[in-house]
Amino acid sequence: MAFIGDKDNVYDAILPATKYYPELTLAEFQSLFHFLSNETKESLLQQIKVARITTHRELLTSMSPFESLDALSQAQFDDIDTGVTLYKQAVFSLAANFVIGNQISSDTTKEASERQEALTQKAEHCLVQYRRAIDLLINAHETYRIEVV
Template sequence: MEFMGDKDKVYDSILPASEYYPELALSEFQSLFHFLSNETEESLLQQVRVARIMTHRELLAAMSPFESLNELSLAQFGDIDTAATLYKQAVFSLAADFIISNQISSDTTKDAAERQEALTQKAEHCSVQYRRAIDLLINAHETYRIEVI
């Protein structure tokens, strides 16, 4: 296994910008998530694609009054950077949650118990980060408190 964020193997795949949303570079995902994984570039890209689709579906109603994510950002936060930052946080956190959850399901040996606990905590953290980013994008402030029990 290698670190996904290993600087010697930076993936160059990009999900292109869409009508509302900015492009997403797999290298940026790698730079943010430095956990062990044996995922290929193609499998990482697939997880980011699925996370992006799910994020777009959640933001559909919030985006409908706006022409772009920048416009939503200006209306909600008074700048054009905040919404793009939260959007990337949401997509990348959800993708990381998928990848970590996959690692947990394949790590079933007795010796892996401590590793599974650490991975479970990381997955829960990513899930909370996703939910917080979506909440902020939709409501411009956190509307509820998320706790992992």
């Protein structure tokens, strides 16, 4: 196993920009998330694709009045960087949750119980990051407080 963000082999895959959203790079995901995983390039790319689809579905209604994420960001936050930042936070956090979930499902030995607890907490934290980013993109402010208990 190696740290995703510390691998000597930085993955060069790109999910291209869409009508509304910017491109996403696997290398950027690798640089942001440093948890243990033995995921392949293809596996990570698949998780990011699914996370992006989920995020797009959540934002569908909010995006319809706008020409792009930049336009939504300009209207909501008076700049274009905030929208891109929150969008990437949402997609990458959800993808990280998926990757951690895969790791949890493969760590089923008795010796792995403490590690599983740590991974579970990390997965929950990633879901909170995802939910906060979506909430901010949709409402321009946090509408509820998220706590992991």
